[in-house]
Structure formats: structure tokens, C-alpha cells
Amino acid sequence: MSGTTEKDQKTEQPTAKKLADSAREGDVLMSRELATALMMLAAAGWIVAAGGWFVQSASDLVRRGLTLTAHDVADFAPGEALIRNGAEILLPLASLFALALGAAIAGPALLGSAGWRGKALHFKGNRLNPMSGLKRMFGLQGATELGKALAKVLLLGSIGYWLVMQSLPAIMMMAASDLLGAIGLAGKAIGHAMLTLAGGLVVIALIDVPAQWFQRNKRLMMSKQEIKEEMRQSDGAPELKQAQRQRQHEMLSGSARKAVSEATVILTNPTHFSVALRYRPGIDAAPVVVARGRGDVALAIRELARGADVPMLEYPQLTRAIYFTSRAGRIIPEELFMAVATVLAFVFQLERAAAEGLVPPIVDVPVSHRFDPEGRRHK
Numbered sequence: 001m002s003g004t005t006e007k008d009q010k011t012e013q014p015t016a017k018k019l020a021d022s023a024r025e026g027d028v029l030m031s032r033e034l035a036t037a038l039m040m041l042a043a044a045g046w047i048v049a050a051g052g053w054f055v056q057s058a059s060d061l062v063r064r065g066l067t068l069t070a071h072d073v074a075d076f077a078p079g080e081a082l083i084r085n086g087a088e089i090l091l092p093l094a095s096l097f098a099l100a101l102g103a104a105i106a107g108p109a110l111l112g113s114a115g116w117r118g119k120a121l122h123f124k125g126n127r128l129n130p131m132s133g134l135k136r137m138f139g140l141q142g143a144t145e146l147g148k149a150l151a152k153v154l155l156l157g158s159i160g161y162w163l164v165m166q167s168l169p170a171i172m173m174m175a176a177s178d179l180l181g182a183i184g185l186a187g188k189a190i191g192h193a194m195l196t197l198a199g200g201l202v203v204i205a206l207i208d209v210p211a212q213w214f215q216r217n218k219r220l221m222m223s224k225q226e227i228k229e230e231m232r233q234s235d236g237a238p239e240l241k242q243a244q245r246q247r248q249h250e251m252l253s254g255s256a257r258k259a260v261s262e263a264t265v266i267l268t269n270p271t272h273f274s275v276a277l278r279y280r281p282g283i284d285a286a287p288v289v290v291a292r293g294r295g296d297v298a299l300a301i302r303e304l305a306r307g308a309d310v311p312m313l314e315y316p317q318l319t320r321a322i323y324f325t326s327r328a329g330r331i332i333p334e335e336l337f338m339a340v341a342t343v344l345a346f347v348f349q350l351e352r353a354a355a356e357g358l359v360p361p362i363v364d365v366p367v368s369h370r371f372d373p374e375g376r377r378h379k
Helices: 017-024 031-066 072-076 078-109 129-140 139-174 179-219 222-233 238-251 254-261 294-305 314-323 334-348 350-356
Strands: 011-012 265-268 273-278 290-295 312-314
Touching: 011 179, 011 222, 031 078, 031 139, 031 179, 072 129, 139 179, 254 273, 254 290, 254 294, 265 334, 273 294, 273 314, 290 294, 290 314, 294 312, 312 334, 314 334
Parallel strands: 265 312
Antiparallel strands: 265 273, 273 290
16 A cells, blocks of 8 residues: 555646745756856857957067066066056956856846745755755766766766867967967867857756756655645735736626626626626516636626625526526527526515525526536536
8 A cells, every 4th residue: 555645646737936936045046057058158158259359468568568668667667567558458357257147147037037035045954964965966966967077077078079070170280370370270179169069068957957957847746735825825915806806807897897887696606607687677587697617707796796796696506507607798598598587586685585584496497408517507
């Protein structure tokens, strides 16, 4: 016999609250492979776009540093020289830093995990547990990390070998070139090599991101009992109730809300279905369905009815019969006239019934119009 019952098995997808709580605790979707790929792409792009600028600035700095004139001796100002020469070399380096910072921010942003989470920095004693560390090393997570490491070595090693073989003739020609020409060729080769290697890292990241999402989703899976407990705890929150009422009101159009406020009676089932009926003697030939709904729409009809002081009566079988056989704006089926007339007669004398303590009458729904909650006719 299994040690866990069916209700304790984690078979349900995590709720929005579970995902939000885990994010606040620092458990967010992360991919080191994506971050590494973006950093490599940023560095390769910088080398291709600004590498020549940096080499030229460094060359000018070295040349000025090794050149000494009589003016430099007569007007010795090391601070001014340091600022002038340092600013020139710092500009390309600042552009590299800005690109690296942008890549570091873009990684979490692409995964929807950007933001500061102070709880992730709090001390957690379970991280010092050696058994937990061994489980991570030799468990599924450790096997996944080992597989990714081997894949990176194999893929990037293959790309590196191919690049060396492709660039070998150019490398041999560098010995016959002048220094500046050799530096230019080397910079171009390094930039292309980094772009190619970054492409390989992007391929690994495209595999790693879904794998990380799957692992996190599996880790946050919930049992049916946990979902029930969460719903029970959330039901009492005033802000959640207000938000739920707002969503329910938005589900009904303006004409439907007006129709519910003018209804004669609301029939319920008791929580899944709601039907709003209107009957104006001398105007309506028969009771008219002005609104109908199930689930959240049914709750919205009830909420509007409470605000408009429209009577609500619980008649499960009759409510389902009207819901599954009528449309909004149409009269009810002829077979249900008697049952609805009995209810309306009680509603029209509601004040006297309340004063005398009378209970709603029992109505009989024809067998041909009896439905279960799924809309199947009773046999």
C-alpha cells in the first residue's frame, strides 16, 4: 500500500499564488546558459564593433606613455596626463561594461524573473545540510548539470576545432604581416570566433530554458489538498473578494446588468447555475428569460441581484431546466409554465409570505425537462 494518498499526490499545476510566493522566496526561473550566451554575444558584438577603437586607444596610450619631450619635463603634470590618457582608454571599456550590464539584466528579464528579491539572500540552514548537497549532486539535478557540461564541452570543443582549422592559413600569414596588420587580423578572427561560440551557447540555452522550466514546474506541483487549503485561506481575503466581484461584473454586458436589475426573480441551482426571469402582468405574455449563466457568470448574476434587491429562490431542477432549454430574451418553454407560475405567485406575495413564515412552494418539473449539471436529460 502506498505511503501517500491520492489527495496528497502532487498532480496539479501550481496556482498563480504558489508561483508568486515562490518568486518572492527567490525560487524563479533561471538559466545560467542563457546568461552566459547573452554575455558572450555582448562581448563578441563589442569586439566586432568597438575592438578597433579600443586597440587604437591602447596604442595611442602606449605611444604617448613612451614618448618624453622637453615640454613634459618643464611642465611636469602627471595628474593631467593621467586624466587625459585614462579617459581615452576608459571610454571603450565603459561601453563594454554597459553591454555586459545590459546582458546581465536581459537574461532574467527574458524569463520573466527580473526584480529584487531580498528573501533570496536570507540565511537558510537547510543549505548547510550535507545530505541535501549529496542529493543535488547525485540526483536528477546533478545528472542534468553533468549532461549540460558534457554537451557544452562537446559542442564548443567541436566549434573551436573547426574554427582553428578554418583560420589556420590566416594564422600562418600573420607572421609575414606587420604588427598593426597582424593585430587587426587577430582581432577580426577573435571577434568571429566569439560570435560563433556564442551561437553554440545560444543553442545550449534554447535547450536549457525549457529544461529549467520543466524542473521548476515539477518542483512546484501541488496536490489537490494543497489547492483546497489555498482556496480556503484565500476566500477570507477582502481584496480577493473585491477582485472576484469586479471580474464577475465585467463578465456581463451593460444590457445584461440592466436586465438583471429589472428581473422579477432569480432562480439558482444553488451555486452552478442562475436564471433571471421577468414577468410583468399585462405586458409580458409569458415569463421571459432576461439573463442566464453558469459558473462565474451565475455568481455575477447573483451579486447583481443582491445589489438590486431582486428576490432569489433556490430551485435546482427548475433552474437547470430553464438554462438548458431557453435563451436570454426568449420566453420559457410551455412545459415549464405551471412550475414557473407557482414560483411567481409566491414572489408576488413575498412580503405576506415572509410575515406569515411561509416557505417557497414545491414545484414539479416535467420528466422531459429534467437535466443533470452536465446538461444530460434524465432517463
